[in-house]
Amino acid sequence: MGEKTRKRLAAESERIAERVLALSSADQTEVDISISIDALTRFANNTIHQHVAEQIRTISVRVAIDGRTARVTTNKTDDESLRRAAASAIRLARHQPENPNLLPMPGKQKYQRVSRFFSATADTRAEDRARSIGRVCKTAEKRKQTAAGIFSSGQLQSMMVNSEGLFASYEQTRAEFSVTMLDRNSSGWAKANSPDIARIRPEELAETASQKAADSREPREIEPGHYTAILPPAAVLDLVGFLFYDFAGTAVFDKRSCFTDRIGKKVFGENITLWDDVYDPLQSGPTYDGEGLPRQKVLLVDRGVVRNLVYSRATAKKMKAKPTGHGFFLPNEYGEAPMNLVFSGGQESVEEMVRTTERGILVTRLWYIREVDPYQKILTGMTRDGTFLVENGRIAGGIRNFRFNQSVIEMLGNVQMLGPAVRAAGEESFEMVVPAMKVANFHFSEVTKF
């Protein structure tokens, strides 16, 4: 999309927001407008089999009237639809009990600028993605492997205004490449995403996945049990991603967080320090929350001690804390969550983790992770797409995939080595800046048939 279209869409959003404010008769009105333009090319069996593009605009209107609030969302932009959206929100709001905890909408805010819009990503064409995929598929064919995956590119423009003078806007581009290489009885996987498509290197990722598939051929079955696990950043991300709701003030208030009665206590190992920081150069996402408050950088865990939670305005008031700019769109029952986790990381490479392991399991990727126990934070799931036995400091070949049942709290207390924190992408959680980890005593409980 060219600069002209980008400016036109932003101007249209501003006009729509102004119209909604003018058409609403509520005490207070908030409008969030987002425009997504995305395309995704999907391949499998060494050919493109799905290829899609979409443009969608959503206009979300929240009103506050007589101590009550409600939200109506539409993608229709004519005056009548905008008027109806505002009127419907007022009708919904009126048909509910008064909410004594509802706060007035915030006024004008100051935001830190970030630069996450890359023209090269926005201008990526279907043919560009198709040609790149064509090269990956040819590589797979040469190696008698089968490639499957996606290559996507797109952009998001969002804007929030309210009747109290708040105006926030954000734009970013996004690109992602994910590839699975299937061999006769093994597979490998690699994935990356970034606002800047220049940082995505499909052929390098395909090479990594291909090598993983080749190295894990003829997987053998070994006994499940407690092993030293070497988890690359994507696997760590998918596990620790299950903690993000637990850092919400609301979750602790509701006593459904694993940090209930654990704030200020040493819960993890000394080597675990964790921030929420939307401004980290490797992070992405809007710099304001669901009410338009600027997101703050928050130290969540300091050398194993749970130090802080994140708070929306209402939760902060209830818990006598300060809002941190992490609230969801109102009204909602979950309150808030940190969406931009950044680990402090370490210096060790995965190779060094392997070299120093007498007997352990090197994982590529985890899959279908679900919570078994919410307070001990026991998660279950499977390994996938390249699982290896490590013996005497060397990779000793591929093994059949394991099921694990592992407490994440215990896991983050058993971390022996950390790699540098990098922007990682998994499938079970949102992107975060996270290191590879070597973890002692990881519980692989059962084994599957491949």
Added chain:
Amino acid sequence: MMEDWAAAAIETAKRRGASYADVRVMDIRHRDLSVKNGEVGTLAESESLGIGIRVISSGAWGFAATDELTREGIQACAAESVAIAKASSLAKRENVVLAPEASYVDSWQNPFLKDPFRIPVERQMDLLLAADREMRRVQGVTLAEGSMSFRRIEQLFVSSTGSSIHQIKMQSGAGIVATSFAGSEIQKRSYPNSFGGQHTLQGYELVESLDLVGHAPRVAEESVALHSAAQCPEGHKTIILGSSQLGLQIHESIGHPIELDRVLGMEANFAGTSFLTTDKLRKLQYGSEIVNVVADARLEHGPGLGTFAYDDEGVPAQSTPIITSGLFTGYLSSRETARSIGEKRSGGTVRAESWNRLPMIRMTNISIHPGSWKYDDLLADTDDGILMETNRSWSIDDKRYHFQFSTEIGWEIKGGKIGRMIKNPSYSGITTEFWNRCDAICSRDHWTLWGTPNCGKGQPQQTMGTGHGAAPARFRNIRVGVAFSK
């Protein structure tokens, strides 16, 4: 209006060189309400109107979607879908060919008694708040929650081969949850099911039939009682699964592996593949001889989330035998995948979440046929086992072989009688071994068509509602308790 938009899209796609095109115009309306500890949680409505245009050009697929519903916007979208198809052909191995299908001109709406969007929000909210109050009366309940969700999905499907199919689906769902935190444990109970309760293709009459307020005290008491219940033992046991848990067991270990796009490798990067390779069709003993499973999208099967008149390729709803007396007999297919394995016709299972998503193979209503057992007789016939009810967690490998489930609550069965309550029940196994250990299924009187509203698949990911008819069933020699093993 919808007809004009669709016609403009088809005309442009053909003019740009599409050899085939189909168009879905969808107008989707949602209402979501939730309460938590006596306060309103979510109160929101939304609507989304747009067009999705799918074409074959240069022997390859293209798809584009827009909500710019002007003539120019639709023409640009149709042109883009053709351009995408031509780009796709840069990395194609062979031309896309579809199984033949007749053209249909039809209109259909699922029957319902009470339009949930015409029921005052105040009345809906009052019901949730009343159930919430009942749960919080029970000492030890730390969190009471209730929710309702309603969907009205209107869509027009038009194809370049002459189909024009208008459908309206009304969907309702509701449920309550009581959570209790004490010591170092969080326990919860849901009614009538987890995942927001029960969801069907019905109107507000579904919500009224659930009696959320009447069930609230029991749900709350059980969530508290679980703290002092016995821990699920580890070992191999006879288990009886409640019907909603069996519904999810069917979803994960039968519904997903029979998706032909998975089997053919099309989902290998994300959702995974399947152990059910095509050589196993009509050869694999999937389950014991009493196991009979169908994929049935027809209204006569019931008001499931997988019920419709036509799928999103314009193929009429069908009933396909999936497991017949234990033998694996059928896949879920699309026009493209059916042809690729030599089937004469698509099974009619293709659906898209919304106008901006590509239609793909999705479960319809994947249901097990009821058996002949009365529930009380089944319990009386079980000497030593565990009854497990209401799903709490679910996980299965990417070929759908190894699974592990845990449920919210369990009860010991000793000498044919229900005994003490069991907390943290879990069981695991290998799909075909598990289904071959099924030795009893309860009768039609105990059979419920459950709705699973949150099935994820595809890239970009799509969420779809699926239906699963199930009755309580018994399985022998199943591994239990591994989820909490040390």
